Amino acid sequence: MEQNQHKPRQAADQEFQKSLEQLEDILQENLDEDQGTPPVRNESKNEVELVEDLTVIDLAALEDAVADIEEYLDKKTK
Structure with missing residues (x-):
């Protein structure tokens, strides 16, 4: 079976x-x-291209994400 x-x-x-x-x-x-x-x-991308892709980061979006995470953690610990 x-x-x-x-x-x-x-x-x-x-x-x-x-x-x-x-x-x-x-x-x-x-x-x-x-x-x-x-x-x-x-x-098909080589390692240099992958590193370049990872280094292109929207700083404002990253800061917003960090702020959201901090807010979530603050709410969770209260």
């Missing part, structure tokens, strides 16, 4: 993985369009 359950689960897992890959492709395409760069998959 376990083998009968394993096959549908495996098929569902494969379908789920395929859907995740499609979603990743769509999100990457949208990100590339927003940045005005040609589509490039993350796997």
